[in-house]
Amino acid sequence: MRLAGMAAKTASVIGIGQTDWPADHARVRAGQKPHDSYGYAAEAFVAALADAGISRADVDGLIVGPTVAYERVGELLGLDVRWGGQADAMLAVLEACMAINAGQAEVVALIYGNDQRSAAVNYGGADAQGGSAFLSYIYHAPWGFTSQGALYALMARRYMQERGMSEAELAEVAVAQRLAASRNPQALMRKPITVEDYLASPYICEPLHLFDYCLINDGGVALIIAEASKAKRIGRAPVPIHGIGRYDLNTGATSLEPRLTDFYQPAQQAVGEQVFSMASLGPSDMDALQIYDSFSLHIPLALEGYGYCKTGEAGKFMREHGISLARGLPVNTGGGHLSESYMQGWNHQIEAVRQVRGEAGERQVPECRHVHYSSDVAGKAVSIIYGQ
């Protein structure tokens, strides 16, 4: 099945930017409010423009993250554009690629800012964020069931028994990503941990431990994506997008059917066919993975879903082969949401670009030619392959 209409490498990332996450976090924890979501978005945009070496006038498309209003961002930044939109990190990249392929824009700015920590945003409880988009986030509250973490805990418990994965094997995710973070000056949590530390950490929603949960912090991220030939003319170090893919499991979403019966695997398999076919590449060509990790469980799900290991062997794969910078297939090389920064998938995009550029410093994956980004938020599977 090849339904993807877009040709590979027709759009390239030419600029990336971020706010100083550790500095933002330190100031927020000290009781200050460095910026609101718009301020973080603006700071990241200015950094991305500088990284690309282009001027604001080159931008003719704008897409903003879900935490800010589209028009207000454009107004603040003085961006009048011929194409625009609003989306989460992964869909923003997909939509920018599609706009470029449709000739609707040549240079798209993708901009995200989030003051979720300083604004005390809750992801569980009576004011849980996201219920208007995902009914499952609020529907089961009368039985005390709340928070995305609990949704993944329920999924994890069944997955552990059905597919065979121990808590110590799941610990490999948190341990590997903390090792990556220890080599990343922009990561918030840099002290290495062991499997024993993980097992000794408290449960939040059992069977998930504290270390299975993402951080909550303020910050911003921006990317500039340009049409590939234009990218070569104006860009400093263009990173082409080799493939994109998406498949959404909506049926039974609120009653948790796709989570608890198939662990989202059918969606990932459908996306895998699409994205690897578009890129003319396969899992064995990937030098690193970036996996949306609001919770650690996303990692074994993606490893099985995309065929990096056999179904039922993710636990063993993580324990024996490894998923860290030290051994095996490196996953979330900046530390991910668990240890670097919770930028809701945006930090994974710029980490992928840095790895392909060879600009990841101490955490650089040697000869990193292709990076696969995957997310499966609420059964919406998305993939992007960045490469040289």
Next chain:
Amino acid sequence: MANSQRVLSLYDLPLWDSMERQKMALPRCSHCERFRYPPGPICAECSSMDYEWTEISGEGTILSWVVFHRQYFEDYPQPYNVIAVRLAEGPIVVSNLVGEEPQGSWIDRPVSITYRRHLDRTQHAFKLKAADTNS
């Protein structure tokens, strides 16, 4: 911290009324007999908009379970369990296990429905089937 709240869409109101009467009912498609949960206006299987509220048997098996060790709601001090139950009629519902808890894994344990008062509402809970607790 606030109390837990129900989602009360147009289609949820009869469900909560049925639990108040301790006879939980779900909309069953008049065309293909598929049960809808959460209740809704159309059958996801056959697109029929016709349905009848039909009392469920109350029988099911546990698909998965968690234990909360953090408090999110005023009315749910930790620790407390939450279970996902596959109803005999097909849908998965999220609920609580009351009474005796199984030794070892809870998955695949047969359960049957019961009802409990919680705040100003009556809602379902499940208990292990007798044969299982005696073993």
